[in-house]
Amino acid sequence: MLELKGLVKRYGSTPVFAGVNLALKPGEFVAVLGESGVGKSTLLNCIAGLDTLDGGSVHLDGQDVTTMAEPEQALLRRRDLGFVFQAFHVLPHLTVAQNVALPLLLLNRADDARVACALDEVGLGGFGDRLPQTLSGGQLQRVAIARALVHAPKLLLADEPTGNLDAGNAGRVMDTLVRQARAHGTACLLVTHSHAAAERADRVMELRSDGLYAV
Numbered sequence: 001m002l003e004l005k006g007l008v009k010r011y012g013s014t015p016v017f018a019g020v021n022l023a024l025k026p027g028e029f030v031a032v033l034g035e036s037g038v039g040k041s042t043l044l045n046c047i048a049g050l051d052t053l054d055g056g057s058v059h060l061d062g063q064d065v066t067t068m069a070e071p072e073q074a075l076l077r078r079r080d081l082g083f084v085f086q087a088f089h090v091l092p093h094l095t096v097a098q099n100v101a102l103p104l105l106l107l108n109r110a111d112d113a114r115v116a117c118a119l120d121e122v123g124l125g126g127f128g129d130r131l132p133q134t135l136s137g138g139q140l141q142r143v144a145i146a147r148a149l150v151h152a153p154k155l156l157l158a159d160e161p162t163g164n165l166d167a168g169n170a171g172r173v174m175d176t177l178v179r180q181a182r183a184h185g186t187a188c189l190l191v192t193h194s195h196a197a198a199e200r201a202d203r204v205m206e207l208r209s210d211g212l213y214a215v
């Protein structure tokens with residue numbers, strides 16, 4: 001469902017990576033490890049179309065995202081992708097439920113019952129009316145997971161989702177992520193420094209400047 005072929009990325013004349021190939025099946029969970037600065041976050045951003053590539057192609061469900069016009073790319077991002085970041089990016093002035101509802105609103109598919117269900121699924125039933133500032137880091141990341149999956153995307157891109165959490169919360173967040181991705185049949189590409197988190201994946205890859213390698 002996701003196919004990366006010969007991806008190349010440079011910033012100006014500085015090469016980041018080249019020769020990145022990967023095929024991800026529906027529902028498959030792949031972890032990407034790699035040294036700091038090798039381009040893991042850049043790779044996720046390029047797959048999402050949030051950053052530009054200097055070569056290669058990204059196919060999502062057979063469609064070439066790299067040659068798509070920006071409006072179609074934006075629609076595909078809203079409909080088929082979910083994101084979880086290290087820094088949560090939960091909007092502080094919205095309630096927990098309003099945060100989780102955002103992807104559905106952007107697709108004109110508002111559904112309060114679905115939002116309540118998504119919060120139940122990540123163990124935050126009853127937290128919908130709370131403001132983010134009243135939640136712990138682990139709870140905020142579970143809000144971000146509910147928001148990333150509420151619209152049942154085909155692909156979840158997770159960038160260091162446990163990077164700001166202690167070991168206990170990191171374990172709980174990974175449990176939630178793996179369980180929810182599996183329940184929704186969502187493929188997941190997880191960038192992490194944590195070997196404990198990577199062990200939860202079906203496959204572990206290492207990003208190097210000349211490609212992605214099985215670990």
Ligand SMILES: Nc1ncnc2c1ncn2[C@@H]1O[C@H](COP(=O)(O)OP(=O)(O)OP(=O)(O)O)[C@@H](O)[C@H]1O
Pocket residue numbers: 011016034035036037038039040041042043
């Ligand atoms: N907008 C930018 N302009 C120029 N260089 C950039 C830009 N964004 C990232 N870089 C550089 O590209 C390289 C890859 O950065 P990236 O953040 O993707 O690495 P990473 O593997 O995710 O690192 P970390 O594990 O430390 O988060 C780094 O050398 C970084 O300095």
